[in-house]
Amino acid sequence: MTLVREFISHYNYLITIFLMIAGLYIVIASGNMIKKLVGLSLFQTSVYLLYIAPGKIVGGTAPIIDPAFKVYSNPLPHVLILTAIVVGVATLALGLALVVRIHEAYGTIEEDEIFAKDGEI
Amino acid sequence: MRHDLILRIGVKLILPFILLFALYVHFHGEFGPGGGFQAGVITAGMVIVYAIIFGADAARRVVPQGLVEQLIPLGVLIFASAGVPAMFKGRTFLDYGVLADDPASGHALGILIVETGVLITVSSTMTAIFYAFAERGRA
Amino acid sequence: MKAIEPHLPVLPVLIPLFGALISAFFRRGTMAWGMALVATWGAAAASWLLLAKVLATGQPISYLMGGWAVPWGIEYRVDVLNAFVLMLVTLVGAILMPYARKSVAHEIDQHVQAWFYSMYLLSLTGLLGITVTGDAFNVFVFLEISSLSTYVLIAMGRHRRAVLAAYQYLIVGTIGATFYVIGIGLLYLVTGSLNIADIASRLGSAPPEFSRPILAALAFLTVGVCLKLALFPLHVWLPNAYAYAPSVATVFLAGTATKVAVYLLLRLFFSVFGVAISFKTLPVAQLLLVLSVAAMLIASLSAVFEENAERMLAYSSVAQIGYITLGIALANQSGLTGSIVHLLNHAVMKAALFMALGAVVYRLGAARISDMAGLGRRMPLTMAAFVLTGLGIIGVPGTAGFISKWYLALGALEKGYWPLVFLIVVSSLLAVIYIGRVVEAAYFREPTESNAKTKEPPLSMLVPILALAALTIYLGIDTRVSAEIAASAAKMLLGGLK
Numbered sequence: 001m002t003l004v005r006e007f008i009s010h011y012n013y014l015i016t017i018f019l020m021i022a023g024l025y026i027v028i029a030s031g032n033m034i035k036k037l038v039g040l041s042l043f044q045t046s047v048y049l050l051y052i053a054p055g056k057i058v059g060g061t062a063p064i065i066d067p068a069f070k071v072y073s074n075p076l077p078h079v080l081i082l083t084a085i086v087v088g089v090a091t092l093a094l095g096l097a098l099v100v101r102i103h104e105a106y107g108t109i110e111e112d113e114i115f116a117k118d119g120e121i
Numbered sequence: 122m123r124h125d126l127i128l129r130i131g132v133k134l135i136l137p138f139i140l141l142f143a144l145y146v147h148f149h150g151e152f153g154p155g156g157g158f159q160a161g162v163i164t165a166g167m168v169i170v171y172a173i174i175f176g177a178d179a180a181r182r183v184v185p186q187g188l189v190e191q192l193i194p195l196g197v198l199i200f201a202s203a204g205v206p207a208m209f210k211g212r213t214f215l216d217y218g219v220l221a222d223d224p225a226s227g228h229a230l231g232i233l234i235v236e237t238g239v240l241i242t243v244s245s246t247m248t249a250i251f252y253a254f255a256e257r258g259r260a
Numbered sequence: 261m262k263a264i265e266p267h268l269p270v271l272p273v274l275i276p277l278f279g280a281l282i283s284a285f286f287r288r289g290t291m292a293w294g295m296a297l298v299a300t301w302g303a304a305a306a307s308w309l310l311l312a313k314v315l316a317t318g319q320p321i322s323y324l325m326g327g328w329a330v331p332w333g334i335e336y337r338v339d340v341l342n343a344f345v346l347m348l349v350t351l352v353g354a355i356l357m358p359y360a361r362k363s364v365a366h367e368i369d370q371h372v373q374a375w376f377y378s379m380y381l382l383s384l385t386g387l388l389g390i391t392v393t394g395d396a397f398n399v400f401v402f403l404e405i406s407s408l409s410t411y412v413l414i415a416m417g418r419h420r421r422a423v424l425a426a427y428q429y430l431i432v433g434t435i436g437a438t439f440y441v442i443g444i445g446l447l448y449l450v451t452g453s454l455n456i457a458d459i460a461s462r463l464g465s466a467p468p469e470f471s472r473p474i475l476a477a478l479a480f481l482t483v484g485v486c487l488k489l490a491l492f493p494l495h496v497w498l499p500n501a502y503a504y505a506p507s508v509a510t511v512f513l514a515g516t517a518t519k520v521a522v523y524l525l526l527r528l529f530f531s532v533f534g535v536a537i538s539f540k541t542l543p544v545a546q547l548l549l550v551l552s553v554a555a556m557l558i559a560s561l562s563a564v565f566e567e568n569a570e571r572m573l574a575y576s577s578v579a580q581i582g583y584i585t586l587g588i589a590l591a592n593q594s595g596l597t598g599s600i601v602h603l604l605n606h607a608v609m610k611a612a613l614f615m616a617l618g619a620v621v622y623r624l625g626a627a628r629i630s631d632m633a634g635l636g637r638r639m640p641l642t643m644a645a646f647v648l649t650g651l652g653i654i655g656v657p658g659t660a661g662f663i664s665k666w667y668l669a670l671g672a673l674e675k676g677y678w679p680l681v682f683l684i685v686v687s688s689l690l691a692v693i694y695i696g697r698v699v700e701a702a703y704f705r706e707p708t709e710s711n712a713k714t715k716e717p718p719l720s721m722l723v724p725i726l727a728l729a730a731l732t733i734y735l736g737i738d739t740r741v742s743a744e745i746a747a748s749a750a751k752m753l754l755g756g757l758k
Contacts, residue, residue: 020442027431036431044438050445064152076454080397084441086158087404091434093250094411098427100254105420118421194284194378201277207327214270216327 012053019046033102033109037095044088051077051084132174139167147240151229157236161243168248177255186252189245196242203234268313269323269336271306272346272388273402275299276353280381289365289373296377297357303388304350311343315745322394331458337394341600341749345391345523348604352515352611353384359615359724360508362717366622367506368416376416380512382409387520396444396532397454399524400437403488407433410517413509414501425500432487432497439484446477447532460532474533475542481528482544489521491548491585492555495578502574507618510570514577515611519603522584526600529588530753539591548589553683555582560690564697569620569627572694573613576653579687580606586680587668595671596750601742602664605735609652609660612728616646619717619725624710629697634707636699638714641722643702645729650695652732655688660735663743 007014019042026039055077063075099109106114143163150156172180204215217231218224264271279299283292314321320339324330338346360380368376386406390399411433415426448454450470451462463474483494490498498518502510529538539545556579563575580602587599617627619642624631636643652659665684672680716722735742 024435027435033427040431040434043435047438047441047445050442051448054449077448082158083397083401087401087437090408091404091430094408095427095430097250097254098411098415098423098430100257101415101423102427105423114424118424191285194281198278198281201274201281204326208267211266213324213327214267214274215325218327 012049016046016049016053019043019049031111033099033111034096037092037099040095041088041092044084044091048081048084051081128174132170136167136171139163139170143167143240143244147236148233150236151232157239158243160236161240162247164240164244165247165251168244169251172251172255177252181252184248186249189249189252192241192245193249194242196238196240196245199238199241200235201238203231203238265309265313267323268306268310269321269338269392270325272303272310272350272392273385275302275306276381276385276388280378280385283374283381284378286374287371289368289370289377290361292374292377293357293361293364296360296381299381300350300354300357300384303384304354307343307346307350307388310338311347311745314338314340314343331453331455334393334395334398335455335457336392337457338392339749340745340752341523341526342391344600344745344749345520345603346388348607349384349387349391349516349520352607353512355724355727356508356511356515356611356615358720359511359618362721363507363618363622367418367508372416376413376506376508379409379412379416380508382406383413383512384516387516390520391523394456395454396447396456396459397441400441400444403437403440403524406517406520407437407488410509410513413512414505416509417504417506419504421500422504425497425504429497429501432494436484436487436494439480439487441484443477443479443481443484446473446480450474450477456527456532460534463533463537471541474537478533478537478542478544482525485521485525485528486585489518489525489585490578490581492551492559492578492582495555495559495581498578499571499574502577502614503568503571507614507621511611511614511618514573514614515607518577518581519607522581522588522599522603525585525588526596526753535591535754545589545591548585549680552582552586552589553680555579556586556683556687557690560687560694563694564690566694567628567630569617569629569632569698570614572629572698573610573617576691576694577606577610579691580610580653582687583664583668583684586684587671590668590671590675590677591754592671592674593747593750593754594667594674596753597743597747598664598667598671600746600749601667601739602661604742604746605652605660605664605732608728608731608735609649612645612649612725612732613653615721615725615728616642616649619721622717622721623714629701631708631711632698632701633705633711634702635711635714636703638707638711639716641716642725645725646702647695647699648729649732650699652736654691654695658733658736660732660742662736663739667743667746 023039023041023043023046026042027036030036030039055074057071057073060071060073061069063072063078102114103109106117108114143160146155146163147157147160168180168184171183203217207216207219208214210219212219218227220230221227276299279295283295286292286295310321320337323336325334325336327333364373364376383406386402386409389402390406393399393402411426411430414429415423444454447459450473451459453459453462487494502514505513559575559578559582563572563579566572566575584599584602584606587595587602619639620632620635621627623639648659652661655661655665665688669681669684672684
């Protein structure tokens with residue numbers, strides 16, 4: 001019973017793993033290029049959770065200096081994840097721009113239809 | 122949409138407040154949620170809402186495409202240049218403490234400069250992306 | 261000089277970064293090319309000075325960004341391995357610039373040429389940043405900077421498949437970078453630090469109940485970095501990216517991107533985790549060994565059957581990366597020396613080969629092997645350089661490739677893996693076949709009508725090709741710069757981070 005309770009109490013890691021696997025599965029199994037990008041975004045979101053959830057200090061407040069508070073959450077994961085979010089946004093923007101170009105060149109964004117046109121890549 | 126009177130007047134009224142809010146978010150980044158990136162996106166949103174109501178050509182008359190494309194590297198240049206004065210004073214790159222008389226206000230000034238660079242780059246990049254893809258595919 | 265010297269570690273990153281920003285302001289391609297020339301040669305000068313300084317003092321150079329001390333701030337830390345990789349990346353980047361002027365003007369649209377050079381310099385910044393930094397998360401930032409600009413470079417190719425190749429590389433590359441971030445996150449959760457030297461010292465004293473996240477971190481980091489260095493079977497993005505990118509982008513990628521990923525793997529395996537965790541806990545060495553041999557044989561075999569010369573050389577790159585990871589899997593002094601020296605040798609040889617093919621594309625418009633019939637007579641110097649560096653890929657004594665294979669074979673023999681030496685020879689014979697197909701087409705067939713009138717590429721393209729071909733021979737004979745530095749780097753790695 002305590003094993004199950006230990007397992008459930010780490011629910012933030014369980015959510016992280018679920019999002020990670022779901023994102024990766026969408027990337028691998030989807031034939032539609034935009035769906036692949038969505039899966040990639042989901043995969044990257046799970047990583048943000050992996051960093052931020054353990055960064056919360058029990059009893060800590062937001063990491064902005066204020067004389068009324070003594071315990072703050074760790075600000076370093078927040079900074080790292082801000083960077084990672086910006087990188088993720090840039091990647092998504094670039095990926096979507098490429099998809100627009102692919103659509104203009106091939107007329108479709110389904111992978112099997114594109115391979116039928118030009119051969120496997 | 123340019124024929125709808127309410128939308129046209131409403132957008133013209135609200136645009137300056139969007140810019141004001143963007144600048145507020147930018148300057149209050151150290152006291153609350155905010156900073157250069159968020160402010161840049163709000164500024165770009167201002168141009169985009171104008172383009173949605175009045176058309177991309179009208180927006181391009183107000184904010185020219187060439188200007189937007191030149192602003193993108195300018196913002197990053199401002200950011201990178203904020204770190205260079207420290208190298209001339211014998212400290213390492215990105216040491217903001219030398220920008221003012223005492224280290225604390227030097228750091229505050231340095232962060233403000235880099236956030237301004239981020240604001241310029243993010244807003245112009247978002248606007249450039251919008252210009253590149255708006256009304257694409259219309260013959 | 262005295263003023264620049266303390267800032268040397270950050271200059272290889274700053275000079276191309278400012279170059280990229282300034283060349284994005286230009287409208288004309290030639291002005292941007294001029295800026296790129298200045299930036300790449302400046303970065304190369306800074307890297308050579310850095311290498312000389314590290315070799316002279318024998319101590320790693322540390323540079324604290326923003327004046328913040330370790331472990332709160334980001335530290336740039338240059339030792340022998342770093343400086344060596346910096347030198348080879350900037351060498352390829354700089355020698356490519358005179359070549360790039362005509363090639364880019366020929367292949368890229370007029371109004372985006374300045375952006376091409378800007379992306380090229382950004383990619384160079386990212387790669388140099390990965391090499392020089394000593395902070396694990398900073399590596400991720402630079403990794404993504406270089407990767408994103410590389411996707412743009414590839415998408416600028418002429419064929420409509422270039423965009424598809426860029427998209428495929430984007431998906432695979434982002435998964436690799438995210439795996440890297442997961443690994444670093446797990447290490448951060450265990451050790452509480454992001455600085456590479458600090459993580460290494462804290463991992464050494466980690467209590468055993470932390471072994472599972474450490475091993476998970478090792479697994480994630482290995483897979484993530486191997487996606488970037490195109491280890492078989494994670495190499496699927498590489499042939500498409502190299503074949504459809506513009507010639508200059510292909511030369512740059514072939515010479516630098518995978519080498520920096522190998523450097524990252526070396527840094528993670530030997531400096532962060534140390535030989536004990538990397539090779540004794542999980543069967544990493546055996547896995548790398550099997551995959552390297554598979555890469556050497558299967559990729560060489562795929563190269564034999566390719567019709568497009570650029571795809572053939574791309575598969576050859578996958579095979580050569582198999583050699584490099586073989587040396588890492590052996591994890592002894594000779595094997596690691598072979599790996600590290602092959603970083604330089606392969607960069608020089610592949611850059612020369614792809615530059616020669618780019619010259620063919622410049623004159624003929626395509627690089628199919630059947631199109632290259634009779635080029636030995638029409639473009640004698642270019643094809644001579646191709647043959648010379650092809651001999652280097654094969655590993656003929658007197659060329660640079662032989663030096664790397666010699667050390668690898670020595671490392672395999674020291675471990676008692678006799679069959680490995682045989683397999684190295686077999687893959688070299690396969691290299692004879694695929695290089696030989698091009699040689700046969702160029703020298704033993706009559707020129708077709710389309711290339712009856714071609715001549716040598718312009719001088720600005722020919723001289724870098726010949727220079728790199730000559731360097732291949734020089735590195736095969738005088739190994740003071742390459743093998744001795746590689747040997748001292750290998751010794752430092754095996755000793756763990758001080």
